[in-house]
Amino acid sequence: MEYTIAKFIHLMGILIWAGASSSLGLFMLYSMKRPTGCNQDLLRNFYRWMTNLEIAGFVLAIVMGFYMLHILKYKFDINWLNYKLPLVLGIILPLEVINFWLVNFYIPRSKEKPKAYKNYDLFTYIVALPLIAISLIVIYLAVAKP
Template sequence: MLEELRQVLQPWYLQIKFIHLLAVMIWSFSTAVAYTWFIRSAWISWKKHPDVAALKKRRDWLMEQFDKGASLEHIAFPVLLLSGGLLFWTTGWTLESHWLAVKLLLVTGVFVPMEIVDYWLSHFGGSKRQWREKGDHARYEKLMQWHWAFFRISTPLVAIFIPLIIYLAVVKPAL
């Protein structure tokens, strides 16, 4: 049964690859501009002048808007995992292709855990908006601080490993 399904999907390889690449682009770049040009500058301005209410309000509003915008990224990530799995399965690749093993190690070891934290911070228990609406300002501020710490840790990882993963996928170097 599975082999027959694989045979049915093989002619659709390029369409699956297109979906995969589109999801990779959406996931990897959807929040980069917002973080680089808006969140970072608002946070730094607020840190320099924490007593200026307008700067805190701007920081809070931008972080909550960022969480909304991250929804696109958080839809794309499962799509890229699913389409990547289909590509792996339909082509019959193995982990003997060292470039692929490294790529999958980076995805599963760096980005899956990172995205789990990111989903939580943006939408679930760590959603700042829900705590603001409940009036729990201490929890709200704690989550702001956690999210900022997450950005400070994840940004260098993203800057290094996303281009590396794309390089591995495109060049497929002999490692």
């Protein structure tokens, strides 16, 4: 596979990750604060599947990012990449692992679902703005390549 195709698949992964997380995440935040008439259990189950789609997009982006790095023969002398990788692997990746664990293990196994949902919502509130800011910085680094 050539670099251009790998980059295209990398960008598809980013779009899946960002699209699934932002659109459904905003709806979930809204539906928890205002009555929407939606069945919350059904909605939360759908959110779980969308979170897994989001994480699959993130994994696709990471794998293709490392594949592009492989194509470049692991040249870490690219300044912008030396800023981008720690942000992605040191901040975004751990948050996505925690998100995956909360949605697929903590909440389903919880005996008190409303409390588990409340804890998850708190996690979402806390990480949403920093995650958006860091994601925008990562995108800036990839586009501007300072």
